Amino acid sequence: MKAIVFDAYGTLFDVTSVAEVCDKQFPGYGQQISEMWRQKQLEYTWLRALMRRYEDFAAVNRGALQYALHQLNLWYDNEMLNTVLASYLTLPTFPDVPQALHALRTHRLAILSNGTQGMLEALVRNAGLLWNFDHVLSVDPLKTYKPDPRVYQLAVNALGVAKERILFISSNGWDVAGAKSFGFTVGWLNRRGKVAEELGIRPDYEVANLLELIERAFR
């Protein structure tokens, strides 16, 4: 492996943590909002890419949150919306992330994500990890979303490495399928023991955490 590319949301950064800030603004509904919001956020990226009506991830994320609040029939104003949305800039990393990045420090590392450049850099900086990565790559210049194969090509172009020499790591089954379909070597970080997606393609590695993946792919 010549380089390692990480997905951000759900892979390095725990998106389920937003349930807490949701619950402060909408007591008793934090968990439900968080789940519906994440599901709609993903749906909207796929639908907008397919419809060719790209809006950046900040806008998509806002729309998805609004949908969840409407669905639950919850009243909100702009300030409440902005408070909840700001949580995406300070998501905590999963506990295995700092040690794993340290273990991989001699490799070329990148992030490839649906987020905007601004969102991603704020997120990585707030986590104190900006100097760990050679590249933080956003889909935004392409105006499409994962799993469009053009997104994965961004990492190949930035790193200048053949795609099968790139280890792509994601916790999201659909992202794993997209990355493997593109031609990366792929590790599925199945942190929560989910069942595999039935998309006719399997990752090269399936592990429960990053340290297990390092053990299997690099030793």
Next chain:
Amino acid sequence: MKAIVFDAYGTLFDVTSVAEVCDKQFPGYGQQISEMWRQKQLEYTWLRALMRRYEDFAAVNRGALQYALHQLNLWYDNEMLNTVLASYLTLPTFPDVPQALHALRTHRLAILSNGTQGMLEALVRNAGLLWNFDHVLSVDPLKTYKPDPRVYQLAVNALGVAKERILFISSNGWDVAGAKSFGFTVGWLNRRGKVAEELGIRPDYEVANLLELIERAFR
């Protein structure tokens, strides 16, 4: 309006009816299987279209059902799978459909659906509606899925009518967004009082059933 184009699954035909056949094969799990299956079925059409790994709707539908069964940790064999999948060829129409099609009989009518040609023709024939439609159009020759704008263009090509003179009717909010984004005049058949999708686009009509739509669009 020069022609009317209907979505099939969830719009003319009630996909939630499969809960019953699921429940016969997997007692106590019918409702849950039905909901997870439908959700995954849609996700897989979007993901496969974006990944450019098209498989026809029969294959996608099978994969989505398998995912739902794995997720619920239910044992199955091929015969059980085939029995459940066969229900997609005999879905009942919603109660307003026969009367609405009769009222619209002097117009040119078509179906435009993600289903394969074979699945759609069997479905429409089993419902006794084959002679009501001028065209039954499948995405299959294009090897992509809704809401890719090329799918909606299929209906324009088949009908030879300008797209804004075509009334497109769907119960699925994301299909409504895709059709309106493409340029059809669009009626959202919001049978179950769902909240609107936040995709930055609204239908021309929102109604609770087909007869209300006919009343508003044609009188």
